[in-house]
Amino acid sequence: MLAALVVSWIALPGRALLLNEIAILALFALSLDLILGYAGIVSLGHAAFFGFGAYAAALFAKLAMPDPWIGMGVAIAASAALGALTSVLILRGSDLTRLMVTLGVAAILYELANKFDGLTGGADGLQGVVMGPLVTPFGRFDFDIEGRVAYAYSLFVLIVALLAARQVVHSPLGVSLQALRDNRLRVASIGLSVNARLVAVYVFAAALAGAAGALVAQTSGFASLDLFDFHRSADVMLVLVIGGTGYLYGGLFGAIVFKLLHDVISAWTPQYWNFWMGLFLVALMLVGRERLLSPRQWWRKVPQ
Amino acid sequence: MLTLLFDGVAYGMLLFLLAVGLAVTLGLMNFINLAHGAFAMVGGYAMVLMMERLHIPFLATLPLAFLVTAALGAICERLLYRPMYSKPHLDQVLFSIGLVLMATTGVDYVIGSQQQPVNIPPWLQGRFDFAAVGVGKYRLLIIVICGLLAVALQAALTRTRFGSRLRAAVDDARVAQGLGINVNRVFLLTFAVGSGLAGLGGALGAEVLGLDPSFPLKFMIYFLVVVSVGGTTTITGPMAAALLLGIADVAGKYYVPKLGSFIVYTLMIVILLARPQGLFVRKGVGR
Numbered sequence: 001m002l003a004a005l006v007v008s009w010i011a012l013p014g015r016a017l018l019l020n021e022i023a024i025l026a027l028f029a030l031s032l033d034l035i036l037g038y039a040g041i042v043s044l045g046h047a048a049f050f051g052f053g054a055y056a057a058a059l060f061a062k063l064a065m066p067d068p069w070i071g072m073g074v075a076i077a078a079s080a081a082l083g084a085l086t087s088v089l090i091l092r093g094s095d096l097t098r099l100m101v102t103l104g105v106a107a108i109l110y111e112l113a114n115k116f117d118g119l120t121g122g123a124d125g126l127q128g129v130v131m132g133p134l135v136t137p138f139g140r141f142d143f144d145i146e147g148r149v150a151y152a153y154s155l156f157v158l159i160v161a162l163l164a165a166r167q168v169v170h171s172p173l174g175v176s177l178q179a180l181r182d183n184r185l186r187v188a189s190i191g192l193s194v195n196a197r198l199v200a201v202y203v204f205a206a207a208l209a210g211a212a213g214a215l216v217a218q219t220s221g222f223a224s225l226d227l228f229d230f231h232r233s234a235d236v237m238l239v240l241v242i243g244g245t246g247y248l249y250g251g252l253f254g255a256i257v258f259k260l261l262h263d264v265i266s267a268w269t270p271q272y273w274n275f276w277m278g279l280f281l282v283a284l285m286l287v288g289r290e291r292l293l294s295p296r297q298w299w300r301k302v303p304q
Numbered sequence: 305m306l307t308l309l310f311d312g313v314a315y316g317m318l319l320f321l322l323a324v325g326l327a328v329t330l331g332l333m334n335f336i337n338l339a340h341g342a343f344a345m346v347g348g349y350a351m352v353l354m355m356e357r358l359h360i361p362f363l364a365t366l367p368l369a370f371l372v373t374a375a376l377g378a379i380c381e382r383l384l385y386r387p388m389y390s391k392p393h394l395d396q397v398l399f400s401i402g403l404v405l406m407a408t409t410g411v412d413y414v415i416g417s418q419q420q421p422v423n424i425p426p427w428l429q430g431r432f433d434f435a436a437v438g439v440g441k442y443r444l445l446i447i448v449i450c451g452l453l454a455v456a457l458q459a460a461l462t463r464t465r466f467g468s469r470l471r472a473a474v475d476d477a478r479v480a481q482g483l484g485i486n487v488n489r490v491f492l493l494t495f496a497v498g499s500g501l502a503g504l505g506g507a508l509g510a511e512v513l514g515l516d517p518s519f520p521l522k523f524m525i526y527f528l529v530v531v532s533v534g535g536t537t538t539i540t541g542p543m544a545a546a547l548l549l550g551i552a553d554v555a556g557k558y559y560v561p562k563l564g565s566f567i568v569y570t571l572m573i574v575i576l577l578a579r580p581q582g583l584f585v586r587k588g589v590g591r
Contacts, residue, residue, distance in 0.1 A: 042394050089573065092580040095393040096336060100532045101576055103525055104569045111566045230521060234401050241398055275409035281402025285395050286387060 016147040022259045023154040024215045027161055029239045029251030031208030034165060036237070037245035038174060039201050040181030042095050044233050045102030046209055048086075048109050051227035053079040053210025055113060055120060058129045058223040066132035068153065072214050079210020080203050087202040091195050103230070110228040125224030129217065143219065150219035157215060161208050166248055168204060177201055178246070238281060307439075308558055309551060314443035316550025317450035318512060320543050322505035322523070323530040324457065325377075325498020327542045330531055331474050335385070336393055338400035340502055340527055341520030342407035347373045347503025348510040348519065349411060352420045362425050366449075366507055373503025378496035385495070386488070404520045412517040420515040446508055453501070458539050470494060529572045 028050055035041045057075040065071075089101045113120045120126055134141045134153055141149045168174050177197055180187040188194050217223045226232070235258070243254025261280075265273040326340040347369040354365045388399055424442060432439055461467040472480040473487045481487045506519070513523065526549065534545030549568060556567035 036394070042397060044397070089577065092577070094580070096330065096528075096532050097576050097580045099336065099393075099397070100528055101573055103528070104573050104576075107525060108566060108569045108573075111569070115566070230524075237394075237398060237401075241394075245394075272409045272413055274405045275413070278402040278405030278407075278409070281398055282384070282406065285391070285399035285402065286384070 016151040018259065018263065020147050020151040020154050020219055022255050023151065023158045024212050024219075025236070025239060025259060026252040026255035027154075027158045027215065028209055028212040028236050029243065029255055030158075030161060030165055030248070031205045031212065032236050032240050033245060033248070033251050034168070034201055034205040034208070036240060037247065037250065038169060038181065039177045039198060041090055041198070041202070042099055043090075043102040044099050044230070044237075045104070045106035046205075046236060047228055047230070047232035048102070048106040049079045049083060049206040049209035050213040050216075050232060050236075051106075051109060051113070051223075051225075052082050053213030054217040054223045054227050055126065055213075056210065057214035058126045058217040058221075059119070061129050061131055061218065062126070066130055068131055068134055068218050071131075071218060072157070072211060075210050075214035075217075076207045079213070080207040082210075083203040083206025084199070086206075087199040090202060091198060103233075106228055106230070106233060110225060113225055113228060120223075123225060125222060125226075126217075127222060129221045129223070131218050131221060143221075147219065154215050154219060157211055161211060162248065162252075165208070168201075169248060173197060173200060181246075238277070241284070308555055310439060311443060312551030312554040313547060314440070314446045314550070315512065315554055316547035317447050317454075318505060318509045319526060319530055319550055320546035321450045321453060322502050322509065323527040323546060324539065324542055325495075325500075325502045326527050327531045327534065327539075328470075328494050328498050335389055336396045336400065337385075338397060338524055338528075339403035339407065339520065340499075341522075341524050342404055343373050343377055343499040344502040344506030344509075344523070345407065345411065345515070345517070345519040346376060347500075347506035348515040349415065349420070350503065351507035351510060352422060352515065353415075355423065362423075366504060369507035370500040370504040373506075374496045374500030376503075377499025378492060380499075381492050381495040404524070408517045408520060415517075417517055420510065422511045422515065424511055442511060446512070449508065453504075454539065454543060461539060466490070466493075525569075529568070533572060533575050 028046075031049070032043065032046050035043060035046075053075040056078040057071045060071045060074045061068075064074075086105050089105070090098050114123060117123070131143055134143070134149060143149050143153075176187060176192055180192075180194055180197060184194060213227060216227065239254040239258045240251055241254070242257050243250035243252065261277075262273065265276050269276075322344050323340070325343070326337060329335050329337045329340070350369045350372045351362075351365045354360045354368060355362060360368070384403075388396055391399075427441075429441065432441070461470065469480070469485050469490050472483070472485060473490050477487050506515070513519075529549055530542050530546045533549070534542035549571075552571055553565070553568050556565075560567070
């Protein structure tokens with residue numbers, strides 16, 4: 001799988017921009033998968049961390065120093081801190097309360113980014129971000145207009161994140177998270193701290209989402225309010241559902257399918273592609289999402 | 305100051321009317337319906353189109369908007385929503401987001417993305433002073449209509465046979481079913497009425513809130529705030545939450561316009577932190 005991604009860099013040089021978007025979306029979906037698929041927290045505001053990471057990276061590059069690696073580190077640290085801060089909010093209440101609170105956090109950040117326009121550029125977005133060259137053991141590379149360097153960079157971050165997430169998921173922490181998703185009371189009664197585990201995975205997921213956001217800002221040299229918008233959170237959820245939740249490569253497959261679909265449909269009907277997306281979602285949910293990738297089961301009855 | 309309070313109350317009443325149907329859906333079937341705003345939008349468009357194309361007077365379009373959306377709600381409930389009740393919350397959320405996307409782009413395609421003009425009759429425009437309070441005539445109408453409806457709803461819920469069936473089904477759908485109450489039909493009716501009320505709210509509020517295809521997304525968070533803060537087991541809970549939200553929003557935007565909706569969201573998060581089940585929870589209803 002990872003090899004296929006590396007091959008795509010060599011084989012498809014002309015589509016590097018699209019591939020770059022796919023890699024970033026896959027990283028974002030991976031981070032949502034950790035809290036949704038593994039820990040079972042329904043979040044409608046995951047774009048909060050995405051946008052926060054993007055603004056952190058863009059501001060750091062603009063005001064402090066333009067090195068991408070350090071900027072990435074700063075963005076990850078900043079979103080992880082935000083994740084730690086807001087993780088208190090997701091520990092209590094029902095699904096609806098969590099939905100509301102996560103939505104609220106994203107909305108607050110949107111308003112803040114909009115109103116502090118001296119720092120963030122407000123509704124015009126943060127412009128004039130110039131990234132420095134990418135320093136690697138193989139030499140220094142400038143971000144080019146075709147996005148090949150950008151794609152290699154995003155791909156590298158995505159692979160590191162995938163490996164890190166695999167470590168986490170197969171560690172005792174990851175296993176206990178899945179147990180917690182299935183039955184919270186039992187996990188608590190065998191003496192594991194539910195809250196500490198939720199906070200840990202939430203912070204980790206926030207860090208990954210921040211990394212995805214930083215990639216957007218660094219590879220496009222631009223950060224806008226749109227990054228905090230509701231449709232970002234909804235899109236990434238859709239990506240994850242297409243690929244399959246609770247499955248590490250789900251986000252990756254989902255991102256590929258989603259972006260290709262987006263590309264095809266919006267070339268055909270640019271303004272109304274949302275309609276087909278909505279139709280697809282409704283139909284998918286009525287059929288049952290776990291059956292999308294196994295056509296064999298499409299006509300079987302749902303086991304009750 | 306008092307004028308501001310008055311506007312806040314009108315806004316809150318409107319939010320209550322829009323969100324009350326959602327409270328019932330959520331409380332009765334434990335279904336998270338993010339597409340509720342789409343019904344409100346349909347009501348608003350029904351009113352505008354009836355006034356523009358068929359030249360029906362404004363007041364007559366209001367009950368018609370109610371009927372149109374109620375019928376639409378009933379059809380959607382029977383065909384689309386019912387299979388979703390037993391699914392996990394994640395599926396419900398995605399399903400209703402899908403509906404919202406379809407509704408917004410559908411309206412965009414058929415009618416266009418521009419803001420719809422609302423021509424309320426001249427006798428409802430302007431404002432008069434009553435004991436130093438500037439009273440907008442249209443807002444007064446909103447308060448009167450919403451107030452009457454709230455009282456009627458409360459009475460229907462507590463005094464009628466249908467109301468007691470509904471409350472029984474909310475408390476424990478299985479036992480209610482066992483006692484011979486047709487829970488499915490109770491729910492179909494409630495869903496239709498809830499959608500109809502949202503449609504009426506959308507029609508009434510088109511002048512105040514604006515009406516364009518992004519309406520369901522723009523106000524989704526407000527409806528959800530009303531329901532999650534107010535709780536889903538009573539009428540008075542969402543009512544109080546809606547009034548609080550309306551006043552806080554109007555006052556916040558007036559006194560500190562720089563912060564915008566910031567105040568409302570912060571308030572919501574603080575309240576939900578302190579009372580995760582909402583402000584008004586009936587004791588003994590275990591969920």
